[in-house]
Amino acid sequence: MTMDQSLGILFQLYQSLLVVLLAPLLTGWVNQCRAWLQNRSGPGLLQPFRTLRKLFHKDAVIAHNASPLFRITPYILFGCMWLAAAIIPIVAVDLPFSPAADVIALVGVFALARVFIALAAMDIGTAFGTLGARREMLVSFLAEPALLMVLFTASLISQSTQLPRIVEALAHHQFVLYPSLAFAGLAFVIVLLAENARIPVDNPGTHLELTMIHEAMILEYSARHLALVEWASSLKLLAYISLGIALFFPHGIAEVGNWRALPLAIAVLLVKLTLAGAGLALLETLLAKMRIFRAPEFLGTAFLLAVLGLLIHFLLGA
Amino acid sequence: MPITYHNLHLTRLDGAIPVWEGEIKPGDLPPVCQNVADGGGRLLALWGSDARGDAGERGNGFALHVVLVNEAGLICLSMALDAVQPVYPDISRIFPAASRMQRAAYDLLGIYAHEGHDHRKWVRHGAWHGGSFPLRKDFDAAQNRDPLSNSLSKTTSHSTRLQETAAKSLVIPQAGERTNEKGNLEPLEPDAYPFVQVEGQGVHEIPVGPIHAGTIEPGHFRFSVVGEKVLRLEERFGYTHKGIEKRFESLTLQQGAKLAGRVSGDSTVAYAWAYAMAAESIAAVTPPDQALWLRALFLERERIANHLGDLGDLGNDVALSFGFAQFWILKEQVLRNNAALFGHRYLMGKIVPGGVAADLTEAGKQTLREECAMLEREVRVLRGIYEEHAGMQDRFIAAGRVEPKLAAQLGLCGLAGRASAQAWDARVQFACAPYDRLDVQMATYRNGDVAARVIVRFDELFESLRLQREILDHLAHDGELAIPLERLPGNGFGVGMVEGWRGEVLVAIHTDVQGNLTRVHPHDPSWQNWPAVEHAIMGNIVPDFPLINKSFNLSYSGQDL
Numbered sequence: 001m002t003m004d005q006s007l008g009i010l011f012q013l014y015q016s017l018l019v020v021l022l023a024p025l026l027t028g029w030v031n032q033c034r035a036w037l038q039n040r041s042g043p044g045l046l047q048p049f050r051t052l053r054k055l056f057h058k059d060a061v062i063a064h065n066a067s068p069l070f071r072i073t074p075y076i077l078f079g080c081m082w083l084a085a086a087i088i089p090i091v092a093v094d095l096p097f098s099p100a101a102d103v104i105a106l107v108g109v110f111a112l113a114r115v116f117i118a119l120a121a122m123d124i125g126t127a128f129g130t131l132g133a134r135r136e137m138l139v140s141f142l143a144e145p146a147l148l149m150v151l152f153t154a155s156l157i158s159q160s161t162q163l164p165r166i167v168e169a170l171a172h173h174q175f176v177l178y179p180s181l182a183f184a185g186l187a188f189v190i191v192l193l194a195e196n197a198r199i200p201v202d203n204p205g206t207h208l209e210l211t212m213i214h215e216a217m218i219l220e221y222s223a224r225h226l227a228l229v230e231w232a233s234s235l236k237l238l239a240y241i242s243l244g245i246a247l248f249f250p251h252g253i254a255e256v257g258n259w260r261a262l263p264l265a266i267a268v269l270l271v272k273l274t275l276a277g278a279g280l281a282l283l284e285t286l287l288a289k290m291r292i293f294r295a296p297e298f299l300g301t302a303f304l305l306a307v308l309g310l311l312i313h314f315l316l317g318a
Numbered sequence: 319m320p321i322t323y324h325n326l327h328l329t330r331l332d333g334a335i336p337v338w339e340g341e342i343k344p345g346d347l348p349p350v351c352q353n354v355a356d357g358g359g360r361l362l363a364l365w366g367s368d369a370r371g372d373a374g375e376r377g378n379g380f381a382l383h384v385v386l387v388n389e390a391g392l393i394c395l396s397m398a399l400d401a402v403q404p405v406y407p408d409i410s411r412i413f414p415a416a417s418r419m420q421r422a423a424y425d426l427l428g429i430y431a432h433e434g435h436d437h438r439k440w441v442r443h444g445a446w447h448g449g450s451f452p453l454r455k456d457f458d459a460a461q462n463r464d465p466l467s468n469s470l471s472k473t474t475s476h477s478t479r480l481q482e483t484a485a486k487s488l489v490i491p492q493a494g495e496r497t498n499e500k501g502n503l504e505p506l507e508p509d510a511y512p513f514v515q516v517e518g519q520g521v522h523e524i525p526v527g528p529i530h531a532g533t534i535e536p537g538h539f540r541f542s543v544v545g546e547k548v549l550r551l552e553e554r555f556g557y558t559h560k561g562i563e564k565r566f567e568s569l570t571l572q573q574g575a576k577l578a579g580r581v582s583g584d585s586t587v588a589y590a591w592a593y594a595m596a597a598e599s600i601a602a603v604t605p606p607d608q609a610l611w612l613r614a615l616f617l618e619r620e621r622i623a624n625h626l627g628d629l630g631d632l633g634n635d636v637a638l639s640f641g642f643a644q645f646w647i648l649k650e651q652v653l654r655n656n657a658a659l660f661g662h663r664y665l666m667g668k669i670v671p672g673g674v675a676a677d678l679t680e681a682g683k684q685t686l687r688e689e690c691a692m693l694e695r696e697v698r699v700l701r702g703i704y705e706e707h708a709g710m711q712d713r714f715i716a717a718g719r720v721e722p723k724l725a726a727q728l729g730l731c732g733l734a735g736r737a738s739a740q741a742w743d744a745r746v747q748f749a750c751a752p753y754d755r756l757d758v759q760m761a762t763y764r765n766g767d768v769a770a771r772v773i774v775r776f777d778e779l780f781e782s783l784r785l786q787r788e789i790l791d792h793l794a795h796d797g798e799l800a801i802p803l804e805r806l807p808g809n810g811f812g813v814g815m816v817e818g819w820r821g822e823v824l825v826a827i828h829t830d831v832q833g834n835l836t837r838v839h840p841h842d843p844s845w846q847n848w849p850a851v852e853h854a855i856m857g858n859i860v861p862d863f864p865l866i867n868k869s870f871n872l873s874y875s876g877q878d879l
Contacts, residue, residue, distance in 0.1 A: 038643040038644075207532030209526065284637075287709055288633075288637055288710040288712075294712070
């Protein structure tokens, strides 16, 4: 094993641990910002960790008719999201796990997690689980193509579907404004809101069971299972925001082995995540939740914007 | 005279609002109801009482009481029912809202609407046996405590006559029940309740509640849907039945006032005032002027607090948490001022029969004036935000529409009624003192959707703030707060009705020979308005239900007595 390889593995381990700990913190930050924007004092940044600790200490209650699928889904979900968050180059490019999945496979990882949570939701047989699974599928089958279009736009610029190549191409060239990426960026924000069950598509804080999408699917989970599902949701949000950062604002990222660039890279990342979290909170405060049948129009807009990005790339070559 | 009908002799009762009372024969009830309905009148309340222990001509059976209302006033009709076969003609075909009241009257008292189209149980959830009726005077609670011991043999009634009639009384199996060999009803399966089934390709049911994901009151909603579209909603309530009406029977006038204030916590002022009004009507006394002004102040403050809370909740239901937080900050300010000035956040126990139990100092007036100015300023800004928020208006407009014609058929009342062009407001039509000196402006709207109910709330909020300011100007400091009202006269009957924030709250009191409370019936406007929610949701989508439901914000506890 060469020096480079072992350093690479060290960097990979480092990022993997970082994302797992950072994810609940990011959720806490978004919630804190929302509280501030609503004139509330808010529960503090560490609230998600407290919730996780509470949930891990509880005894799980599982329906009698739950199949093994219901029990293993939280682990699959957590694994998928952790993998996704770990391979997106946010601290350093050229992580050893990165070649494991290019952008298309990354979308596949998200899809895998979704299939399992939807199946688990229907597994119990309650009306709400099925309701939630049905709505989740309605939203995601529209969000997925839009996300792919966004990723294609970025990969056309960098001539690769490998995330490290895309990041390298965008971060280490001279700073250029890509009009196609501006459209793709808008589309990506819409997809991010829809895929992470955020307002205006879903409401992560709701207690109204009839309006839920994501929450309806996980109503039957408790204790450690729920903790993993919640943690996976945080990881998913972090993964999406990281992906956005990697695609649209990759500047300041470190290269593997460059120890001296690492502190700066982490500092830059934290600033970016802070701003992204605050921006998300602002969006969620300003918007009301839309009627569920408006979601197709909303995601249709995302798809349209992403396709426009592609067209602009072909027409202008930028 | 509110209506003219041969055979019907009405007498005007003493009291703050125009109420007429009269006896009616069974055959006359449907035509009289039809007469009132044709004239644009509505059914206000329906209940029964056990008069078997009473002396004189009334003491030969049960009695049915129906309160109708038209522009001229309230018409209280009493009908004597046979002790063994307490059957009366169904009026739910004329007033659809009567159906649930009739079902509740059977569950509680065993009086039966002949030819009614729905005889399923309503408030009984297995807490007592079918075939035994808690509001009967000979009801033995101890014997009914254990649902498994199905025996009437241990009945210990106070008079042998009651025992005889109880044993032979009419017991009718309801849907999903059968009569066992002891003459008791038992369900075919535990708590059987057949919901109306909707059939067709792709139709399925979503059962919701009575336990919900949030901390709200218990109610069961059975949706029949195709995809997300609601074909039919059926409500099932009664989960918060707590025997309030039975409890009243053993209370004194003052204890009753305390209980009346706790029928529905968010309408405590309205209930306490209606109770006091009924008692004052029986005793033929008028509270001091100062007390009446304070009552109006309390009632408007209750309206202000609840409208603020509802407007916040409606924001929350469309995930606009900003609105939720802002309105609830304002509501909290109102409640804290209540606590500081009157000693209770929701003003419980501040209205007593004969007057009020709290005064307002000059400094307190100043606090309220400042609060008024602050609320007007803040709510005006928030209203602008609500009205210009495209996402929010998109959710509000056309959701949960109740057309004025349907609203009139259903007898929709109160705030929800006014949003569907039903121009009824007890403060306007039957302005009791001090509202007769206030010139209340009624807020009405035609659209009948969630947006209309929001607009009516905003309008009423501003009107209440204006009224509060006017009341403060009228409040003097020299007057008495209450006149002593210890006991009521014997064989009395009185009705009080107050326009609470949700709609008209009615309390009726019957007293026995000694003047004790023998039957108290509190009636919440939710009785009339819950059936309208079933209609409002039709054709809408499932995820819009919480918003539509919240725009009515009806009481569960207030009707599950």
